[in-house]
Amino acid sequence: MAVINTIRAIGHRVVNAVWRIGVAARFFFLTLVYSGNSFRRFHLIVKELFSTGVMSLIIIIVAGLFVGMVLGLQGYETLKRYGSESALGVMVALGLVRELGPVMAALLFASRAGSAMTAEIGLMKATEQISAMEMMAVNPIARIVAPRFWAGVISMPLLAAMFSAVGIFGGYLVGVVNIGVDEGSFWSQMQAAVDFRQDIMNGVIKSLVFGTVVTLIALFEGFDAPPTAEGVSGATTRTVVTSSLAILMLDFVLTAIMFRGA
Amino acid sequence: MERTTLDLWVGMFVVAGVAALVMLAMKVGNLGTYNVSDTYKVHAYFSNIGGLKPKASIRSAGVLVGRVTEISLDTKRYEANVVMSLDKRYQFPKDTFANILTSGLLGEQYIGLMPGGDTEMLKNGDQVKQTQSAMVLEDLISKFMYSKAAEPAK
Numbered sequence: 001m002a003v004i005n006t007i008r009a010i011g012h013r014v015v016n017a018v019w020r021i022g023v024a025a026r027f028f029f030l031t032l033v034y035s036g037n038s039f040r041r042f043h044l045i046v047k048e049l050f051s052t053g054v055m056s057l058i059i060i061i062v063a064g065l066f067v068g069m070v071l072g073l074q075g076y077e078t079l080k081r082y083g084s085e086s087a088l089g090v091m092v093a094l095g096l097v098r099e100l101g102p103v104m105a106a107l108l109f110a111s112r113a114g115s116a117m118t119a120e121i122g123l124m125k126a127t128e129q130i131s132a133m134e135m136m137a138v139n140p141i142a143r144i145v146a147p148r149f150w151a152g153v154i155s156m157p158l159l160a161a162m163f164s165a166v167g168i169f170g171g172y173l174v175g176v177v178n179i180g181v182d183e184g185s186f187w188s189q190m191q192a193a194v195d196f197r198q199d200i201m202n203g204v205i206k207s208l209v210f211g212t213v214v215t216l217i218a219l220f221e222g223f224d225a226p227p228t229a230e231g232v233s234g235a236t237t238r239t240v241v242t243s244s245l246a247i248l249m250l251d252f253v254l255t256a257i258m259f260r261g262a
Numbered sequence: 263m264e265r266t267t268l269d270l271w272v273g274m275f276v277v278a279g280v281a282a283l284v285m286l287a288m289k290v291g292n293l294g295t296y297n298v299s300d301t302y303k304v305h306a307y308f309s310n311i312g313g314l315k316p317k318a319s320i321r322s323a324g325v326l327v328g329r330v331t332e333i334s335l336d337t338k339r340y341e342a343n344v345v346m347s348l349d350k351r352y353q354f355p356k357d358t359f360a361n362i363l364t365s366g367l368l369g370e371q372y373i374g375l376m377p378g379g380d381t382e383m384l385k386n387g388d389q390v391k392q393t394q395s396a397m398v399l400e401d402l403i404s405k406f407m408y409s410k411a412a413e414p415a416k
Contacts, residue, residue, distance in 0.1 A: 043265065046272050050263075054275045093290050158279025165282035168290060187289070192319075196291040204283070 024220045027141075031149050031219070034142035044147035045154075052113040052148070053155030057162070059108055064163040067104060068170025071095055075171070076179055085181050089190035092171030097194060097203045098259070101164030103251050106210035109156060110243040114218035117148055118239040121222030122232035145219050152218075156211025157204050164203065202258045209250060214243045301328065301347040302386040306360045311342045312396025314362055314371045320346050322375040327352045330373065346373065346390075355380035356388070362396035371396060 038044055075091040121144065124130050130140045168190075175181045194200065218239045225235035311333065320328040328348035336343045348354070357378030364371050375390075384390070 046269060049272045049275065050268050053279075054271045057275065057278075097286060097290065155275070155279075158276065158282070161279055161282040161286060165285050165290075168286075190290055194291045195317075196287050200283075200286050200291050 020224075023224070024216070027145075027220050027223065028216055030141050031145050031216075034139060035146045035150060037139075037142045038146040038150060041147075044143075045150050048148045048151035049155055051116070052109075052151050053159065056109060056112050056155070056159060059112055060105055060159050060163050061166050063104060063108055064101075064166035065170040067100060067163075068092060068096065068167030068172075069174045071100075071167070072171035072174030072179075076175060076181070086185035087189055088171070088175045088181050089186035090193040092175070093168055093190045093194050094199065096164040096167040096171075097199050099251070099255070101167065102160045102203050102207040102210055103247060105160040105163040105207065106156065106214055106247045107244055109152075109159060109211070110214045110218070110247065111240050113152065113155075114214050114239050114243055115236050117152075117215070117218040118222040118225070118236045119232060121145075121148075121219065122225035122227075122235050125223065125225060126227040126229070126232060128227075145223065148219055149215050152215030153208065153211045156214070157207040160203065160207035160210075202254075205258075206251065206254050209254065210247050213246050213250060217243045217246065300350040302350060302384075303331070303345055303347050304384050304386075304388050304390055305343055305345045306390035306393050307336065307339060307341040307343055308360075308362060308393050308395050309341050310395040310398060311344065312362055312371055312398055314344070314373070314396065318370065318372050320348065320373045320375060322352065322354070322377065327375065344373070348384075353383040356382045356384055357392065358384065358390055359392045359394070360390045361394045364397070 071092045072088065075088050075095075076085060079085050079087055079091065121130075124144070130144070133140045133143060172186065176183045176186050221235040221239045221242070225231045314330065314333065316330055316333055318330045319326050320330065328346055330344055331347045332343075332345040334343050335341075346360075354375060355378045357380040359376040359378060361374040361376065362371055363374045378392075
């Protein structure tokens with residue numbers, strides 16, 4: 001009997017997981033269907049852009065600066081062994097534009113803006129604001145979810161670009177100003193190695209994908225949270241964990257598609 | 263928060279993000295350094311291109327004058343056909359010599375152009391007739407070994 005019960009438990013979990021994925025897909029579809037309205041009332045998106053994008057600026061800039069500075073230091077130590085310190089610019093720029101910019105910005109975005117979104121919507125649900133909206137014939141997906149979704153999708157590539165730009169500046173500060181790598185070769189080798197379409201645009205595409213996935217997970221977890229204090233806190237945790245894992249796994253898949261054989 | 267202040271902050275955010283992207287494209291990437299429009303294309307056959315890749319640089323007297331755009335194998339001659347796009351500002355004589363060279367000991371391979379003395383210049387679609395292939399390390403070593411073996415023993 002114990003064996004059957006274990007198998008039943010496994011089956012229950014799988015069915016639940018599949019069911020949740022189905023609900024999330026339907027949620028995504030509905031968000032896209034009702035986005036038209038939110039573009040007509042653009043100030044709703046602007047308000048969300050402020051709380052997701054502008055408020056994330058400081059953490060993105062500070063983190064980007066330090067990541068770039070560490071890359072500069074570590075890269076210099078390694079490249080010095082092969083006598084190619086002049087390639088420091090290439091290393092810092094490619095590392096940031098291709099990988100670290102989109103991934104780190106998305107991780108920070110998930111823990112700063114994503115968790116806030118989940119908590120906000122979860123609490124709206126717990127205090128029955130969402131049911132009240134439905135009573136007034138206001139579609140909560142069009143009024144609450146869609147503007148937040150588009151704000152996340154718009155602000156993610158911008159934040160990633162700022163992260164990369166500030167990070168390269170940080171690498172420049174450590175490499176050129178502090179250690180004394182030749183400034184000319186730092187920039188010229190970087191420009192020779194970084195391709196606009198191959199490297200920069202692929203980074204932008206990555207951050208668009210991450211923005212979509214992170215915002216969607218945050219909104220869905222908030223909307224799906226049990227309307228209790230415990231439920232909201234659990235949903236917030238799940239948002240950060242699930243979206244961080246999703247970012248890292250998707251990054252591997254995207255990198256394998258984009259940069260293999262390049 | 264007031265609507266106008268909100269708009270101002272969001273506007274600043276978007277402008278800063280776009281500025282970062284433009285800065286990445288111009289200062290970090292290669293969008294600001296070469297223009298695709300004013301180039302002309304010439305091609306050359308090499309019996310061996312070694313590790314030459316598309317987008318490798320083409321230099322004359324050390325100055326960057328163009329990029330390799332296409333590499334293919336010509337099955338009539340069984341030689342590599344390399345298409346090069348050169349900057350319109352730099353004109354080369356018809357009897358220019360194209361060499362595949364290596365920057366540094368283990369660096370990237372590039373094409374070096376040595377201008378000849380012809381009065382006619384290369385035009386779009388012309389062929390660079392005189393070429394020298396890449397040095398392949400194995401060939402060099404085997405040549406050295408054969409010449410050593412051919413020497414009479416002392």
